[in-house]
Amino acid sequence: MKRLPFEKPLSELLDKIEQLKTLSQTEGIDLTSEIAKIEERADAVRRDLYANLTPIDVVQIARHPNRPDAISLATLMLTDWTELHGDRQFADDPSIIGGLGLMGSHRVMLIGHQKGHDTKENIYRNFGMPHPEGYRKALRLMQLADRFNIPIVTLIDTPGAYPGLAAEERGQAEAIARNLKEMAGFRVPIISVVIGEGGSGGALGIGVGNRLLMLQYAVYSVISPEGCASILFRDAKKADIAAKALRITASDIYSLGVCHGILPEPLGGAHHHWQETASTIQSACITELNRYQSWSSDAIIEERFQHFRKLGPFIENNEPANMPTFC
Amino acid sequence: MSIVDWFAKKEKTNATSTKLNIPGDVWIKCPSCGEILFQKDLESNAKVCPKCQHHFRLSAFERIELLADPTSFVEVDSSISPIDFLTFSDTEPYQARIHKSQSKSLSKDAVITGSATIQGIPVQLAVMDFGFMGGSMGAVVGEKITRTIERGVATQNPVIVVASSGGARMQEGIMSLMQMAKTSVALQQLARVKVPYISIMSDPTTGGTSASFATLGDINLVEPGALVSFAGPRVIEQTIRQKLPKGAQRAEFLLHHGMVDRVVHRKELPTTIAKLLRVLMIPTGGAHETTPL
Ligand SMILES: [Zn+2]
Numbered sequence: 296m297k298r299l300p301f302e303k304p305l306s307e308l309l310d311k312i313e314q315l316k317t318l319s320q321t322e323g324i325d326l327t328s329e330i331a332k333i334e335e336r337a338d339a340v341r342r343d344l345y346a347n348l349t350p351i352d353v354v355q356i357a358r359h360p361n362r363p364d365a366i367s368l369a370t371l372m373l374t375d376w377t378e379l380h381g382d383r384q385f386a387d388d389p390s391i392i393g394g395l396g397l398m399g400s401h402r403v404m405l406i407g408h409q410k411g412h413d414t415k416e417n418i419y420r421n422f423g424m425p426h427p428e429g430y431r432k433a434l435r436l437m438q439l440a441d442r443f444n445i446p447i448v449t450l451i452d453t454p455g456a457y458p459g460l461a462a463e464e465r466g467q468a469e470a471i472a473r474n475l476k477e478m479a480g481f482r483v484p485i486i487s488v489v490i491g492e493g494g495s496g497g498a499l500g501i502g503v504g505n506r507l508l509m510l511q512y513a514v515y516s517v518i519s520p521e522g523c524a525s526i527l528f529r530d531a532k533k534a535d536i537a538a539k540a541l542r543i544t545a546s547d548i549y550s551l552g553v554c555h556g557i558l559p560e561p562l563g564g565a566h567h568h569w570q571e572t573a574s575t576i577q578s579a580c581i582t583e584l585n586r587y588q589s590w591s592s593d594a595i596i597e598e599r600f601q602h603f604r605k606l607g608p609f610i611e612n613n614e615p616a617n618m619p620t621f622c
Numbered sequence: 623m624s625i626v627d628w629f630a631k632k633e634k635t636n637a638t639s640t641k642l643n644i645p646g647d648v649w650i651k652c653p654s655c656g657e658i659l660f661q662k663d664l665e666s667n668a669k670v671c672p673k674c675q676h677h678f679r680l681s682a683f684e685r686i687e688l689l690a691d692p693t694s695f696v697e698v699d700s701s702i703s704p705i706d707f708l709t710f711s712d713t714e715p716y717q718a719r720i721h722k723s724q725s726k727s728l729s730k731d732a733v734i735t736g737s738a739t740i741q742g743i744p745v746q747l748a749v750m751d752f753g754f755m756g757g758s759m760g761a762v763v764g765e766k767i768t769r770t771i772e773r774g775v776a777t778q779n780p781v782i783v784v785a786s787s788g789g790a791r792m793q794e795g796i797m798s799l800m801q802m803a804k805t806s807v808a809l810q811q812l813a814r815v816k817v818p819y820i821s822i823m824s825d826p827t828t829g830g831t832s833a834s835f836a837t838l839g840d841i842n843l844v845e846p847g848a849l850v851s852f853a854g855p856r857v858i859e860q861t862i863r864q865k866l867p868k869g870a871q872r873a874e875f876l877l878h879h880g881m882v883d884r885v886v887h888r889k890e891l892p893t894t895i896a897k898l899l900r901v902l903m904i905p906t907g908g909a910h911e912t913t914p915l
Binding site for chain 2: 456457458459460462463464465466467468469471472473475476477479480495496499500502503515516517518523526527528529537540541542543547548551553599600603604606607608609610611612615617618619
């Protein structure tokens with residue numbers, strides 16, 4: 296498994312463990328107690344590292360190639376999961392997936408950005424960067440869900456919508472904008488979960504929900520730290536400073552009032568334990584979906600509207616308005 | 623500030639630059655055809671090059687002057703001002719950028735909003751100002767545009783938004799992104815009460831602005847030559863590692879790809895808007911009640 300730059304102190308211990316394991320196998324010596332001792336130390340080091348993460352460290356975890364993807368999570372969280380394809384207009388975009396299934400006793404339409412875990416998969420999935428047809432597929436499936444009164448769960452994990460000429464020709468801006476407006480009007484509850492990278496408008500395009508939850512090491516940002524560094528800081532190498540300034544971690548997004556809850560990840564990140572991560576997301580979503588069981592469609596629409604209406608601090612007549620709690 | 627004060631200030635600045643008589647202030651080279659234009663001629667021609675029809679950028683108040691019936695514009699929400707709630711600092715603190723932009727501008731942020739009439743039709747109007755931090759959308763722009771849409775819901779007046787914006791204001795972090803959602807959610811409410819919304823895209827309309835209210839018009843109009851895109855041309859050129867074809871992401875490209883209803887010359891905008899609204903606003907049943915031929 297890929298080790299992240301900030302895990303360097305851990306890396307040496309993990310190498311040592313592997314060496315001892317190989318040695319014990321090839322030489323037939325029992326090194327169990329030695330290995331256990333180093334594993335204990337490794338755990339302590341890992342706990343220490345993960346207790347002191349900087350925002351750019353969190354970005355690396357959010358982008359880890361082995362992070363659980365939307366389809367795998369759907370398979371782990373849902374029974375009777377059936378993937379559905381296509382926008383009925385142009386194509387089937389593999390960067391956004393969707394389908395029907397049961398989450399506990401709840402019927403759900405699950406929609407998510409889809410990344411790959413290796414180069415081949417990532418090329419097929421376009422690194423999780425959708426074209427307009429991806430957003431239009433998501434819209435078609437959400438409209439289907441709305442018609443049959445099926446709640447919607449969206450899993451957000453994208454570096455952003457794809458910036459290419461073909462995407463522009465087919466109306467990338469309009470496709471995203473349309474989703475924002477239409478999601479606002481659905482009569483069913485929408486629960487959105489940022490499972491990895493929440494990359495700007497490309498993330499928001501399936502993110503106008505009643506509730507927004509974030510995995511502990513997920514990030515959500517208006518621009519990538521690298522993009523912000525090169526535009527505002529005039530130095531692409533200042534991504535770590537930009538990551539801090541932009542306030543993109545789950546706890547920042549929570550204190551800004553943009554997300555409603557943080558879902559804890561296993562020690563070392565979600566990529567170490569997909570099943571545990573899936574269970575966490577599933578139980579959080581079920582709790583949320585239970586809330587809405589007796590709600591009217593008007594109340595559901597109104598709740599979603601009120602959430603977004605109050606976002607964005609400003610000063611009016613010398614009085615601050617919409618200030619988040621931490622400011 | 624009322625539009626009267628603005629004209630007073632505008633007269634004053636014009637007087638100063640004339641008196642200084644710096645050639646650069648009086649003569650402007652058209653970036654499109656290279657023609658040397660006398661600034662006064664350009665201004666009296668709606669800032670459109672008389673030779674090649676290149677549309678120069680307008681400030682928000684210049685735009686209002688061209689769009690709204692004389693003296694009809696009444697500004698609202700002019701006291702809303704940005705706040706540096708993240709204490710954001712890049713090469714310069716955000717607070718300093720706000721001060722600098724406000725001291726150069728007649729407004730507190732990148733949009734002016736209010737009510738007006740266009741050829742006699744009452745409208746709720748929001749006009750963005752590219753001159754204020756690149757017309758970037760932060761919480762103030764989001765709030766004022768949302769209120770404009772909400773006034774459309776309350777008054778049943780059609781909503782007109784003129785976009786001119788480089789996208790989201792990064793200095794406000796995730797909150798700038800949320801303004802895309804906030805304005806789009808408000809447009810869903812407007813759509814429900816069946817009040818028309820006309821979006822006018824001027825140069826440039828990109829990023830978060832194009833991916834929210836600007837492309838959501840019941841009718842989308844765009845000025846000739848305007849750059850309208852989700853991703854900027856430079857970002858795309860870096861991605862696809864080749865030069866974009868000439869005219870890509872410009873108004874005519876958008877028309878060709880079905881993204882806008884019309885490309886409209888700046889001078890034709892009031893007439894076009896009024897014509898559309900007159901038809902759209904005929905009460906339900908009115909048109910059907912006339913005897914068919
Ligand atoms: Zn010219």
